[in-house]
Amino acid sequence: MIDLHRQAFKEEAYELLSELESSLLELEERPDDQDLIGRVFRAMHTIKGSGSMFGFDDIASFTHEVETVFDMVRNGKLSVTSRLVNLTLAARDQIRAMLDAADSGAATDLQASAGIIVGLRELAGFVGTEGAKEDHHEEAAVPRRDPVTYRIRFAPPRDIFVTGTNPLNLLAEMKELGTCTIVAQTDGFPPLEDMDPEGCYVYWDVILTTDQGENAVRDIFIFVEDDCELKIDVVAEHNRYDEQQDYKKLGEILLERGDITPQEMSTVLSRQKRFGELAVSEGIIPEGKVQSALAEQKHVKEVRQEKQVADASSSIRVPADRLDLLVNLVGEMVTVQARLSQTAALRDDSELVAIAEEVERLTAELRDSALNIRMLPIGSTFSKFKRLVRDLSVELGKQIEMTTEGADTELDKTVIEKLNDPLVHLIRNSIDHGIELPEVREAAGKPARGTVHLAAVHSGDSVLITIADDGAGLDKEAIRTKGIERGIISASAELSEKELFNLIFAPGFSTAKTVSSISGRGVGMDVVKRAIEALRGSIDITSVRGQGTRITVKIPLTLAIIESLLVRIGDDSFMMPLALVDECVELTREDVARSHGRNLARVREHLVPYIPLRQRFAIAGAPPDIEQIVITQVNGVRVGFVVDHVLGEHQTVIKSLGRAYKDTEGISGATILGDGSVALILDIPQLLQAVEMEQN
């Protein structure tokens, strides 16, 4: 492309040069012809201007010398002599030679150039002055610096519009530099009959916090700064540590700006009322000025607050393993406290019981605050995802906006860390499979820009994290076809919507037509599901074709200590996470007889399937006459577990089972009870899955 421009320039330059030759020859005949002088100047000017633009820098700087001389001739400072014409003709030939050389690559005669330049300079009467001075634009990278807050008063001239300047564009440019508060001042408006409708009577006070430096601000006003009133003052630098104190008082700001005199200020201050109101009601300054000063106060306060929030979140740094140790100790203590309470109850010693109750209360508080230390707002993870969404959408040519909600929701640090990868995967899926390309979206009557909404909210002792997109939604038929193809379901299987959606979590499942760099290899969703379940969480999908998909991840608040229900089967104790337990009902021998061996219980007119745990775990002995069904709810399905006795709620400190028992089905850990015995913690979702698999 540049070559094309260069070629055009050269053709033009040859033309200009031949015109220049004839003009010069004519000029020799009529040395006073202003029109001819003008033509010579313009020819030189054009060659110089265009030459430098298309990379003929040598020609440009050489021609500059000739142009300078002819500028003097044009302004009557120098007269046309035959020596001047001779030199100029020589210069013309030299330029031509340089043009030719640019084509062939031959070297130009630098000596000749220098000789002509010296001759011209002698003629012009400035020997030895420096050569062509090109103003090179400083394009050095702007060094990063601390943000500074500027107070800018920009008062354009009344006739700013006649130069075609739109002051609003300038204000908009300032907004791009940083955080910006703009207050329009309208006190310059005359009465209507005196007003020039094409005049500008407004001026602006702008409070701008930027790290670009003052020159960047001045550059905005480069075309107007000679004519307008422009005042730029630094009001606050945000790198200092003494920012704890309050920002300047309103009166101080107005005084600094020169909107009010010290005398006026003390008059106002002598009455003990709100300064701004008084100053206005006294008629000392118009209300707009006060508004502007107030806006400055507010702006700086906000900028500082943002900074403080950032400071506060990093205020104490403690190694994570020290926290882990603390939580472990608290866990031990909870266990010991349980023993103490139990022992005290057995001793029938009212004094000991009182102490045990005191310890119980304190331990609960200690446990809560110890766990709280490990809690972090999930917001930091959210902001990482924003970047991910931005990068991915650019890569895929999609327009996607990510909105977040509940960034301040707190979760255990370990949980947040472990959630990162599954959430990244889910968001990638939403972007890659969910949100359509802008054209497709517009054709479907949706805005071209898709939305991915990420929300976190507390729900009991869990946190619900929702990833909702307004994309294409899941294609049930495609899932079914794929499921059959991959042998995950049989061709005749009749699945509910929920069951179909759950298929995408099956290993090796992917419906994407092509494998992209982001997703589509089908190794994702099953990994996501496993990761979530490892956190004792659950995952749920709802989707409407054409309207979007919503994935809800439910995660327990903490991993270390859970509330659970203590149950007994025979001589063994088991724990069931209380979060999953709905209710407990009795199961009598008659009930079992009535259901004809189908393991279904009727609970308030609803049939609930149950799993007899004694059978499942092959525990010897006969069940009591009245057994208990603990009804749980997992992923919206109610299933009962039959146990012998329900003992009650228990604070469970989770202990891992050790490597040998790591993969034991249906057991996620163990805990130590008050009497020192061990109780196994049931992994309800896994148990259910295992039973379902067996039945299929």
Add this chain to the structure above:
Amino acid sequence: MAKVIMTADDSASVRQMVTFTLKQGGYDVVEAVDGKDALQKLANTKVDMLITDLNMPNLDGIGLIKGARALPTCKFIPIVMLTTESQDSKKQEGKAAGATGWIVKPFKPEQLMAVVKKVLG
């Protein structure tokens, strides 16, 4: 609808470069070879912005700016003049005539686009 920008320059290569750059930036371009030609075209065409050289035969840039500002359709449009560093006085003269801003030659296509965006919003 794309905004229309007129480029008035007696140098065909500058016109070509300006036109090429602006078209790439999504603008429509009207070319004029000198001030006189520009004024004639301005009378019949509505443009959103004018980029003019200062040194042109027949009618120079200053004359063109004055003439354009007298046209009701061009009263408030941004007018940017192309100058060289040696013409600081011309800059002032141009501003007095009603120019919005200037671009110093030589300039790069990016610089041209930056100024167009600045004044056109």
